[in-house]
Amino acid sequence: MKHDHYDAVVIGAGHNGLVTACYLQRAGLKVLVLERNSYIGGATTSISKYEDFTYSNCSYVCSLFRQEIARDLELYKFGMQVIPYNGGAQIIKNEDGSHDMLGAYWHADANRRDLERLSKRDANAYDRLNRDIMRQCEFIKPLLMRTPPDPTSFKPRDLMELLYLGKRFYGLGKERMLETIRFYTMSAADYLNEYLENDALKSYVAGGATVGTALGVYSPGTAYVLLHHAMGDIDGTVGAWGFARGGMGAISKALNDSFIASGGEVRVNAGVSKFIVERGKVKGMQLEDGEVIDADLVVSGMDVRRTFNAVDPNELPAWVVERVKNFRFRGSSAKINIALDGVPKFHGVPDGSPCLTGDIHISQSMEELETAYDDWKAGRWSDKPYLDMLIPSLIDPTMTPEGKHWMSIFIQYCPYEPAEGGWTEARRQAFGQHIVNRIAEFSPDFTEKMLHMELRTPKDIETEVGLTEGNIFQGELTMDQLIFNRPIPGYAQYRSPIKGLYMCGSSTHPGGGVMGAPGANAAREVLLDLGRRN
Amino acid sequence: MKTNTNNNQRPLIERPIQETAFYPSYKHLIQNDNYEEWSGYTALASFACEGQEYFAVRNTCGVYDICPMIKYDISGPDAERFMNRLVTRDVSKMLPERVVYAVWCNDNGHVIEDGTVFRYSATDFRLCCAERQLEWLEDSSIGYDVSIADVTEEIAGLAVQGPVSCRILKKMGFTGVENLKPFQLATFPLHGYDVVISRTGFTGDLGYELWIDVKNASDLWESLFSAGKPHGILMMGSEALEMLRIEAGLMLVNAEFMSCFQTVRLNRDRTPFELGLDWLVDFNKGHFIGRRALLKVSMKGLSRKLVGIDIDWNKQADGALIYDSKDASKQIGEVTSALWSPILKQNIALAYLDAPYFDGGKEMWAEVYLHRECMWERKMYKCRVAQRPFYSPDRRRLTPPNDM
Numbered sequence: 033m034k035h036d037h038y039d040a041v042v043i044g045a046g047h048n049g050l051v052t053a054c055y056l057q058r059a060g061l062k063v064l065v066l067e068r069n070s071y072i073g074g075a076t077t078s079i080s081k082y083e084d085f086t087y088s089n090c091s092y093v094c095s096l097f098r099q100e101i102a103r104d105l106e107l108y109k110f111g112m113q114v115i116p117y118n119g120g121a122q123i124i125k126n127e128d129g130s131h132d133m134l135g136a137y138w139h140a141d142a143n144r145r146d147l148e149r150l151s152k153r154d155a156n157a158y159d160r161l162n163r164d165i166m167r168q169c170e171f172i173k174p175l176l177m178r179t180p181p182d183p184t185s186f187k188p189r190d191l192m193e194l195l196y197l198g199k200r201f202y203g204l205g206k207e208r209m210l211e212t213i214r215f216y217t218m219s220a221a222d223y224l225n226e227y228l229e230n231d232a233l234k235s236y237v238a239g240g241a242t243v244g245t246a247l248g249v250y251s252p253g254t255a256y257v258l259l260h261h262a263m264g265d266i267d268g269t270v271g272a273w274g275f276a277r278g279g280m281g282a283i284s285k286a287l288n289d290s291f292i293a294s295g296g297e298v299r300v301n302a303g304v305s306k307f308i309v310e311r312g313k314v315k316g317m318q319l320e321d322g323e324v325i326d327a328d329l330v331v332s333g334m335d336v337r338r339t340f341n342a343v344d345p346n347e348l349p350a351w352v353v354e355r356v357k358n359f360r361f362r363g364s365s366a367k368i369n370i371a372l373d374g375v376p377k378f379h380g381v382p383d384g385s386p387c388l389t390g391d392i393h394i395s396q397s398m399e400e401l402e403t404a405y406d407d408w409k410a411g412r413w414s415d416k417p418y419l420d421m422l423i424p425s426l427i428d429p430t431m432t433p434e435g436k437h438w439m440s441i442f443i444q445y446c447p448y449e450p451a452e453g454g455w456t457e458a459r460r461q462a463f464g465q466h467i468v469n470r471i472a473e474f475s476p477d478f479t480e481k482m483l484h485m486e487l488r489t490p491k492d493i494e495t496e497v498g499l500t501e502g503n504i505f506q507g508e509l510t511m512d513q514l515i516f517n518r519p520i521p522g523y524a525q526y527r528s529p530i531k532g533l534y535m536c537g538s539s540t541h542p543g544g545g546v547m548g549a550p551g552a553n554a555a556r557e558v559l560l561d562l563g564r565r566n
Numbered sequence: 567m568k569t570n571t572n573n574n575q576r577p578l579i580e581r582p583i584q585e586t587a588f589y590p591s592y593k594h595l596i597q598n599d600n601y602e603e604w605s606g607y608t609a610l611a612s613f614a615c616e617g618q619e620y621f622a623v624r625n626t627c628g629v630y631d632i633c634p635m636i637k638y639d640i641s642g643p644d645a646e647r648f649m650n651r652l653v654t655r656d657v658s659k660m661l662p663e664r665v666v667y668a669v670w671c672n673d674n675g676h677v678i679e680d681g682t683v684f685r686y687s688a689t690d691f692r693l694c695c696a697e698r699q700l701e702w703l704e705d706s707s708i709g710y711d712v713s714i715a716d717v718t719e720e721i722a723g724l725a726v727q728g729p730v731s732c733r734i735l736k737k738m739g740f741t742g743v744e745n746l747k748p749f750q751l752a753t754f755p756l757h758g759y760d761v762v763i764s765r766t767g768f769t770g771d772l773g774y775e776l777w778i779d780v781k782n783a784s785d786l787w788e789s790l791f792s793a794g795k796p797h798g799i800l801m802m803g804s805e806a807l808e809m810l811r812i813e814a815g816l817m818l819v820n821a822e823f824m825s826c827f828q829t830v831r832l833n834r835d836r837t838p839f840e841l842g843l844d845w846l847v848d849f850n851k852g853h854f855i856g857r858r859a860l861l862k863v864s865m866k867g868l869s870r871k872l873v874g875i876d877i878d879w880n881k882q883a884d885g886a887l888i889y890d891s892k893d894a895s896k897q898i899g900e901v902t903s904a905l906w907s908p909i910l911k912q913n914i915a916l917a918y919l920d921a922p923y924f925d926g927g928k929e930m931w932a933e934v935y936l937h938r939e940c941m942w943e944r945k946m947y948k949c950r951v952a953q954r955p956f957y958s959p960d961r962r963r964l965t966p967p968n969d970m
Contacts, residue, residue, distance in 0.1 A: 141606035142582030144698075152716050157701035159827070166830045203832065207674060227701075 038064045040558070041317065041327040043304050044498070044537065046074025047097075049333030050287035051551030052536040052558075054105045056331075057296040059555075059564050064325070065296065066317075068303030068498060072288050074333070075497050075504065076546055078281025078431075082484035085438050086431040087369035088280040089486065090497060090504070092422060092440040093117075093391075095264030095273040096547035097283065098177060104552075105290045112286035116267075116274040117427055119390030122236040123380050123474050131380030131474070134232050135387040151230040161227040161237075162271070167208060168215055169263040169270055171200065176263075176542045176549045179557060180516040180524050216511060220254040221398050231397040239395055239418045242444045244504040244544060246362035248405030249398055253510045260509055260545065273391075275424045279431055283546060307533060309347045314532035317342070329532040331554055335499060335506035336519035336539035337361070339528070348529055355520040359539070360513060363490030363502030364408055366446035368467055371484040372437045375423065376475045392421040394474045404445055411451025413463050416470065418444040436483075443467060448490040448501045455491045463489060505544025506537050515541055526554040527561075534558055583608050586633035587722040587783035591791075592801050602804060605634040605696065605718075612803035617908070619802035620809045623769050624909055626798030627728040629790070630768075630807055632775065637721050638693040638703060642712035645689045652693075652706060653683060654838060654860070656851035660685045665749045665764050669838050669846050671856030675863055676826035676835035678702065679819055680843070682766060684751060692717075696819050699827065706855060722780045726790065727773030727810075732967050734794040735763070735774060743774070744966035757785055768807060770814025772961040812905040812914065815874055815954030817841060822872055822902045822916055837863050840918075841872050842954075871924040872902070876952035877913040877932050881945065882906045886932040888917060892946050894933055898923045901932065907956060913947075914956050926951035 042053040045067035057063040065072075071079060075090035094114050102112060120136030135146045147155035181193035204212060215223065220241030224234045240261040241254040248254070262271045276282045288298060303320040307330060316326040332339040340348065340356045381388065395401055395418050404414035420442040425432040432438050450459060464487045472478045490502025499506060507513055516524045519539040526534050536554030538544035586607050597614040609631065612619060622628035640649060649657045653668040660666060662685055669680040681695030693703075703714045726735065735743045740754045743763055751764035759782045767773035778786050791799060811818060819825060823836040837860060838847050847860060877883050888899035899919035907914050915932075923930060930950065936943045961967045 137582060139582035141584075141603070144606065145582070145584075153701045153704055155700075156698045159698075160701065163828060163830060170830055205832065208832075 035316065035324045035326045036064075037326040038062050039327070040064075040329050040331060041066060041325060042331045042333060042536070043317070043339075044068070044074060044333030045072035045284070045288065045298055045300070046333050046537070047076040047284050047287060047546055047548055048536050048538060048551035048554075049074070049331070050284060050291055051101055051105070051548045052331050052333070052555045053296055054287060054291045054294065055552060055555030056558060057291055057294045058105075059559050061562075063291075063296050064327075065291070065298040066302040066304060066319070066325075067298065067300045068320075069496075070301050072298060072300065073281050073284035075493075075499065076280045076284040078279025081369070081486045082371050084433045085371045085436070085484065086279050086281075087438055087486060088276070088424065088440060089369060090367060090488070090493065091280045091546050092367075092424070092442065093273045094276050094280065094283065094546050095261075095271075096545040096549075097264075098548050098552065099267070100177065101548040101552050105287065107283075107286040107290060110286035110289040110293070111278070112283055113277040114274040115277060115427060116269065116272045117389050117422075119387040120236075121378070121381055121385070121387040121390065121392045122232050123378055123392070123394050124232045125379075125396055125474075133378075133380040133382075133385070133387065134236060135385065136390055137386065147230075147233065150232065151228075154228050154230045154233055157227045157229075158233065161224070164211070164227075165259060165262050166270060168212065168259050171204065171208075171212060172259065173263055174200070175515070176547070177552060179526065179553055180518070180541045182522065182525065183516055184522075215255055215259075217252055218255040219250045219252050220258050221249040221402075223255040223258070224398075234398055235395045235401055236393055238398060238401060239393060239420065239444070242401065242405070242418055243420070243442070244365050244444075245508050245510070246360075246364040246408065246445070247508075247510070249401045251405075256511065256514075257509055260543065264545070264547070275428050277428055277430060279424070279428075280546065304342055306342050306344070307530070309343060309530055309533075312347065312529075312531055314530050329534065329558060331534040331536045331558060333537045333551070335361070335503075335537055336535065337500045338498065339533075339535055339537075339539075343530060343533070352520065352523070352529055359519055360508045360510070361499075361501035361503040361506075362508060363448040363494065363499075364445045365493075365502070365504050366413070366443040366463070366467075366490060367488040367493070368441040368443065368464060369486040370439045370441065370482055371432070372423075372439055372481045373483050374435060374481055375426070375437055376439075376478045376481050378475050388423060389426045390422070392423075394419060394471070408445035408447055411447050411449070413446045413450070413466065414444070417446070417467070419467070419471065420444075421471070441467065441471070446489055448494070455489055460487060460489060460492075463487070506539040507543075509543050514543065518543060526550075526557040582606070586631050587780040588631050588633060588724065588787050591784045591787035592631070595801050600803065600805075604804070605636065605698075607634040609634060610801075610803035612805045613801045616803060616805035616809070619800055619806035620908065622798065622800040622802060623728040623771055623773070623806065623810055625729065626800070627726060627731045627734055627794055628769075628800055628802040628806065629794075630725040630727070630802050632723040632725050633780075635718070635723060636695050636698050637717045637723075638695075638700070639715045639717050640691045640693060640703070640712055641689055642710075643689060644710040644712050645691050648707050648710040648712045649683060649691050649693075650851060651710075651854050652703070654847040654854055654856065656848045657683055657685065657691075658851070662687050663751050665751055665766050667749075667846070669841070669843050671838065671860065672826050673856055673859060674826070674835070675837050675856040675859030677823055677838060677841060678825050678827055680817065680841075684764065686751075697825055697827070702827070720780055722778055722783045722786075724776045724786070724790070725767050725769075725773060726776060727767045727769045727771055729772055729961055729968075730797045731773050734790070734797055734799060737793045738789055746774070747965045748963060756789065757782075759785075761786065768814070768816060769810040770816065770955050770957055770962065771810070771959060772967050808903070809905055809908070812903050812916065813907050813909065813955070813957040815916070815956055817872065817916065818903070839863060839868055840870060868921055868924070870899070870918050870920050872916060872918055873924045874952045874954040874956060875901075875915050875917045875919075875930075875932075875949045877904075877915060877934075877949040878947040879945075880906055880913055881934050881936055881947070883913065883915050883932050883934045883947070883949075886915070886934045888919065888923075888949065889931045889933060889946075890923075891929065892931050894931065894946065898930065910957055912956065914952065915949075919951070924951065
């Protein structure tokens with residue numbers, strides 16, 4: 033029987049898979065993208081779940097997406113537009129039960145004046161903290177779009193790349209070298225304690241250090257996670273975050289349309305059951321419905337575990353199988369999207385405050401954040417979780433009917449498998465209700481404004497999106513799983529032990545977030561092996 | 567651990583920028599809406615005509631609102647010890663009621679800022695600067711018996727500068743103000759409140775700075791301007807001040823250097839030596855922050871230094887790169903601030919030059935881009951190292967000043 037044949041097949045129409053597909057197609061290959069779901073986007077989707085409301089169902093804000101990719105693939109032509117948001121509010125519950133707000137503003141002096149009410153010292157120290165994080169960004173940013181070197185290799189390319197890394201590092205000078213080494217090993221809490229005294233401000237900043245990571249603010253290594261969320265930029269404004277107009281799905285749609293426009297082909301409802309490998313080389317794949325597709329090479333956008341689960345272990349070195357099994361996913365985040373009949377009020381937030389267009393937080397202290405982690409360790413959802421709440425429809429007019437809004441709620445921590453038993457429907461609903469109740473403590477009219485709720489536990493994220501254990505980064509962002517350790521030492525250059533099988537998902541360097549860098553880097557490596565330049 | 571208590575009712579910050587205490591008094595003089603922001607306050611780049619405002623300081627009296635200056639009160643038994651640790655010069659030599667210009671560094675000997683230190687008594691100092699740095703002052707005072715308070719919002723200041731400034735102040739009733747020597751301060755009564763007057767300024771001319779409680783701002787301003795009106799007193803904006811300070815050869819943070827607290831890129835930090843502030847560094851006074859690093863640096867030659875230069879012709883050399891030859895083969899420096907000086911009729915600038923060019927005597931060319939009628943023209947002009955200050959009239963130093 034004759035099978036369809038492609039030069040390259042990309043598995044998964046998530047943002048990274050589509051980025052890789054775009055680059056390969058534009059380099060002249062015949063490329064097919066296979067997507068298991070009935071829709072494209074992976075975790076970068078905007079699927080309507082309720083009337084005329086559109087949510088960003090999983091990922092919800094954008095900062096890390098590499099502008100060079102947007103430019104190469106002409107994404108503006110296909111409707112991608114990222115609008116930076118300003119603002120942000122940390123709601124503070126005072127001891128007497130009254131509420132206050134620490135606001136974030138577009139203007140540095142408004143920020144400073146608001147902070148000065150809580151701590152004059154912190155108002156100054158916050159600038160120094162941001163400068164030091166910027167210094168770390170300056171160091172790491174150029175590495176995002178580069179393939180990590182293999183530190184044990186003597187290949188000229190690896191040596192050159194190591195030399196590049198070394199030169200950059202030694203170029204920092206003694207003081208910043210020491211700062212950098214400390215930074216990469218510190219906990220977010222210890223790092224922030226060196227600068228700040230006010231707990232509300234600290235917890236506002238520290239929340240970002242726990243996102244998608246089953247670690248607490250006092251766990252060593254979490255300072256890096258802070259950086260991972262600060263190193264993006266929008267048009268050169270480092271650390272800025274924005275909304276994709278029309279929802280995050282607009283990004284995958286633009287990638288998809290750019291791919292199609294350059295002659296690519298996407299098939300949905302086409303899950304891969306296994307890769308066909310002969311004599312150590314990939315030959316194609318068999319789909320869940322039994323169809324076989326031939327391909328000269330395969331690039332998997334799935335996470336590292338799902339990728340290798342689709343390979344007969346007989347074809348893999350035992351240590352690779354072992355490493356893949358041990359790669360840490362540990363899903364710890366949940367997502368809730370809520371349709372709202374108007375903008376909810378929040379205690380302590382004055383009417384008309386511009387701060388609501390940014391991220392809203394209600395965590396009160398570092399201790400509360402750490403306790404939230406303790407709950408997760410015991411296999412429970414956090415009683416007082418870290419919530420990252422945004423109302424994109426305050427900026428984006430395309431997502432809700434006039435006067436209505438939607439809120440994106442990111443929840444850290446929620447267990448992949450509750451200790452008291454699996455995720456039953458009743459338990460899912462109880463979790464959703466718990467989060468709503470928690471928000472209602474800070475928002476008097478939240479419950480009555482709710483029209484619809486979409487709920488995703490880590491288990492749901494795994495089932496629907498295909499991310500193992502629901503880890504939003506396709507694996508935790510800790511030093512042992514970053515750079516040349518990502519996803520496994522020796523295979524950090526987007527290749528695998530199987531000839532012709534590559535990886536392009538967030539399991540590879542530089543990791544998760546709607547960044548596109550793993551996809552672009554993987555495409556570069558594929559084309560290098562083919563002797564082509566993109 | 568501090569708790570999140572706050573008694574203030576949360577204000578809605580509608581406008582990030584505040585008005586200074588004097589703003590309501592001089593608002594009616596603003597003619598061209600040439601606003602700018604300074605440290606979170608509304609400031610004026612010019613009120614009407616920057617040339618006129620500049621000449622007020624060289625000819626009559628120009629007044630500049632310095633409320634946005636950052637002011638820290640540093641008091642306590644260890645205040646002198648702490649100040650001596652903070653800044654590079656020896657403040658133990660300062661008598662009470664004196665002011666000095668000072669620079670302070672981090673432990674690497676990189677400049678945090680320059681500013682003025684006011685000494686009110688044996689145990690009371692005020693640090694006056696342009697950038698906020700409370701956390702640094704607090705951190706570096708650990709182990710010292712001092713209290714540090716940011717009084718920026720409580721103290722209002724006016725710079726009263728120019729040849730007739732002393733006469734106007736005398737007319738206001740500040741008897742004896744003429745006896746203030748440069749960098750001396752004294753407290754004078756006015757309408758039942760205290761006015762601290764220091765003979766200081768940023769213009770290189772005769773001038774004073776008046777410091778009061780913000781609540782007396784409108785009274786002081788009215789008194790000053792009714793006394794000064796017959797003498798040509800004029801409010802001025804930062805454009806005029808920029809001209810004046812360049813003529814005076816004075817450096818400005820964020821123009822000549824960036825605070826090491828704000829630099830992100832490498833090689834943007836500066837030592838006092840690179841800024842030509844060797845005379846402010848006193849290695850004999852004992853320990854101070856950055857001493858060890860600066861000692862090490864002082865053993866080595868400088869690779870670059872901030873100097874004054876004088877450029878041929880009359881085209882202001884903003885942002886010019888400086889080369890070793892007319893064909894621009896090797897860049898040896900760059901201009902940080904430039905001015906066609908109306909009083910000197912000279913084309914002056916502050917510039918960084920590499921060694922050995924900063925010692926002078928070598929051929930140098932400035933590459934100046936001129937935007938003339940919507941076309942860019944590139945010009946090469948010869949330039950040379952010049953003495954700073956470029957302009958320094960005798961009245962700046964005389965006590966009592968010539969009453970003219």
